[in-house]
Amino acid sequence: MTPPPDRDPFWLGHALVASKAITEEQFASARRFWRKNPSESFASILEILGLAGPLPLAGLIARHHRLPNAILGPGTLDREAARLVSPALARQKCLLPFRRADRRLDVAVADPADYGLPDARRDFPDHDVSLHVAPRRDILGLIEEAWRAPAVANINAGDLFESLVREAVAERATDLHLEPRDSSLDVRQRIDGFLVHKCFVDQSLRDSLVQAAKIAGRMDIAERRLPQDGRGSLECGSRSYHLRFSCIPAVNGESIVVRIIDERAGLRSFADMGLFRQDIAHLHRLLGLPNGLVYVTGPTGAGKTTLLYSMLNNLPPEEINRLKIVTLEDPVELRNPRFFLQLAVDDRIGRTFGELLRHVLRHDPDVLLVGETRDRPTAEITLRASLTGRLCFSTLHTNDALGAIARLTEVGLDPLMLASALKGVIAQRLVRRPCPDCRRPHPQAAALEARFHPLLTEESLGGRRAGFLAAQPGADCALCHGRGHQGRTAIIEVFPLAGLDRLVATRAQPDAFLPHLRERGCRTLFEDGIIKAALGLTTFEEVCAAVEPPAGSVTS
Numbered sequence: 001m002t003p004p005p006d007r008d009p010f011w012l013g014h015a016l017v018a019s020k021a022i023t024e025e026q027f028a029s030a031r032r033f034w035r036k037n038p039s040e041s042f043a044s045i046l047e048i049l050g051l052a053g054p055l056p057l058a059g060l061i062a063r064h065h066r067l068p069n070a071i072l073g074p075g076t077l078d079r080e081a082a083r084l085v086s087p088a089l090a091r092q093k094c095l096l097p098f099r100r101a102d103r104r105l106d107v108a109v110a111d112p113a114d115y116g117l118p119d120a121r122r123d124f125p126d127h128d129v130s131l132h133v134a135p136r137r138d139i140l141g142l143i144e145e146a147w148r149a150p151a152v153a154n155i156n157a158g159d160l161f162e163s164l165v166r167e168a169v170a171e172r173a174t175d176l177h178l179e180p181r182d183s184s185l186d187v188r189q190r191i192d193g194f195l196v197h198k199c200f201v202d203q204s205l206r207d208s209l210v211q212a213a214k215i216a217g218r219m220d221i222a223e224r225r226l227p228q229d230g231r232g233s234l235e236c237g238s239r240s241y242h243l244r245f246s247c248i249p250a251v252n253g254e255s256i257v258v259r260i261i262d263e264r265a266g267l268r269s270f271a272d273m274g275l276f277r278q279d280i281a282h283l284h285r286l287l288g289l290p291n292g293l294v295y296v297t298g299p300t301g302a303g304k305t306t307l308l309y310s311m312l313n314n315l316p317p318e319e320i321n322r323l324k325i326v327t328l329e330d331p332v333e334l335r336n337p338r339f340f341l342q343l344a345v346d347d348r349i350g351r352t353f354g355e356l357l358r359h360v361l362r363h364d365p366d367v368l369l370v371g372e373t374r375d376r377p378t379a380e381i382t383l384r385a386s387l388t389g390r391l392c393f394s395t396l397h398t399n400d401a402l403g404a405i406a407r408l409t410e411v412g413l414d415p416l417m418l419a420s421a422l423k424g425v426i427a428q429r430l431v432r433r434p435c436p437d438c439r440r441p442h443p444q445a446a447a448l449e450a451r452f453h454p455l456l457t458e459e460s461l462g463g464r465r466a467g468f469l470a471a472q473p474g475a476d477c478a479l480c481h482g483r484g485h486q487g488r489t490a491i492i493e494v495f496p497l498a499g500l501d502r503l504v505a506t507r508a509q510p511d512a513f514l515p516h517l518r519e520r521g522c523r524t525l526f527e528d529g530i531i532k533a534a535l536g537l538t539t540f541e542e543v544c545a546a547v548e549p550p551a552g553s554v555t556s
Contacts, residue, residue: 010027026321033048061112072142077146078099098132103128106132109139165243175258177190178209179250216243217229219245225249231244261333279494289423295373312367325341329344330371373396386421387421399427415506419501419504431543433485433537433538439470439471439484442469443470449534456531472484491538491543529543
């Protein structure tokens with residue numbers, strides 16, 4: 001598709017309409033809104049109105065100007081490169097030199113029509129400049145991060161707490177732990193699922209740092225006897241992060257955990273999450289159903305909510321525009337008011353899952369996401385909603401996908417009604433990736449290939465050669481800092497249950513389901529993990545730590 005000429009200020013809107021991301025009516029409303037706010041660019045108006053996200057807009061602009069996209073983040077910021085241009089010019093033209101290697105310099109811009117390659121060559125004459133496109137707020141956020149003053153020795157408690165959170169973000173940590181010791185405060189980060197010690201805070205600053213954390217989480221600093229929860233937010237580099245605080249009183253002081261939630265966590269594609277083509281096809285079939293019930297299972301921290309949000313965000317744009325999607329969560333972790341109506345559960349005032357569900361159904365939703373099925377009332381209302389024309393998603397804490405069937409009948413659901421409603425069950429785990437800079441061939445690679453040979457077919461490996469890898473903790477590696485792992489990927493089992501109503505209704509054992517599911521190309525969690533280990537996406541040890549091979553598995 002060739003967009004209209006650049007002189008048309010609305011070419012982005014035309015492109016979104018052509019791709020069915022927005023409707024003609026939404027485009028017309030956006031034009032009227034822009035005429036009342038002419039100081040804003042039309043791309044900014046599209047973002048403000050929630051008609052397009054910053055990443056899709058940057059992708060359209062990049063394709064229009066035939067330039068690559070830049071994925072920017074605080075953990076990858078090259079401060080020396082960023083400081084090659086004054087902050088005033090960087091803000092004015094929305095540009096950021098973000099990577100330098102010898103004479104090569106990569107520069108991110110929001111609008112190549114406003115700052116193009118000739119401008120970059122003029123401003124950086126000693127470098128071979130390559131232009132990239134990135135979202136405006138990403139660039140502006142990292143400009144501030146690049147010129148932020150470094151921490152000083154006499155930093156106050158509030159600034160120290162903020163710097164600890166920023167450091168955790170840069171390290172890709174999901175949690176920041178402040179744990180009291182007898183004469184200090186132990187600061188640790190949870191990175192790729194494991195706690196990593198960062199520093200000790202001296203006794204003289206310990207109490208004031210805990211108070212600063214409680215203030216940031218909007219908690220009662222005078223209450224030191226009872227547990228408290230709080231929440232906050234932080235603009236860090238190019239992104240907004242939601243912070244969830246939990247404070248508990250220990251014998252030697254208060255312990256605080258800060259959960260760091262990236263607002264874009266639920267916006268990733270299935271491929272970015274590590275899913276194979278066949279699993280993606282199963283998920284799209286489930287998303288295409290007009291009604292029914294789909295459960296995602298796994299322990300705490302398995303990425304269930306992220307998967308559900310990614311599923312909803314992977315609905316075709318024309319579907320999202322015509323559907324009313326409502327979510328009920330405790331708490332709302334991934335905020336997306338652009339497409340979803342999000343409701344937060346609060347048991348303290350009687351705003352429970354069950355109570356909210358009763359009222360939400362009067363708003364005639366097409367798609368429901370119930371954050372967690374905790375009890376029989378919630379399960380029954382969700383089931384009834386799915387039987388009356390809604391597509392419903394929820395989560396359960398079970399060890400595997402098929403365990404959801406037994407759990408739901410145990411809480412009191414009628415097996416016959418469940419058989420009519422339940423369309424699919426999914427289980428997921430997160431496993432660590434071996435560091436790409438220090439990983440090595442697995443010492444037992446040949447034995448592993450021989451053991452799992454029936455599973456490692458050309459089709460399952462996607463035509464690639466098996467190559468089991470091992471992590472190397474303790475190595476002198478600048479990328480993983482000796483941890484041996486860098487990032488995580490998902491292992492998953494997606495089981496569509498269409499045509500298996502009789503097995504659900506009779507509470508059949510998992511062994512009875514597996515032959516039918518294998519005919520549909522489905523794999524168990526363990527099998528998916530072994531294939532990903534064979535491709536070097538994780539390690540055999542990580543898979544074994546995350547899940548056991550079920551009875552009836554190809555690898556059992």
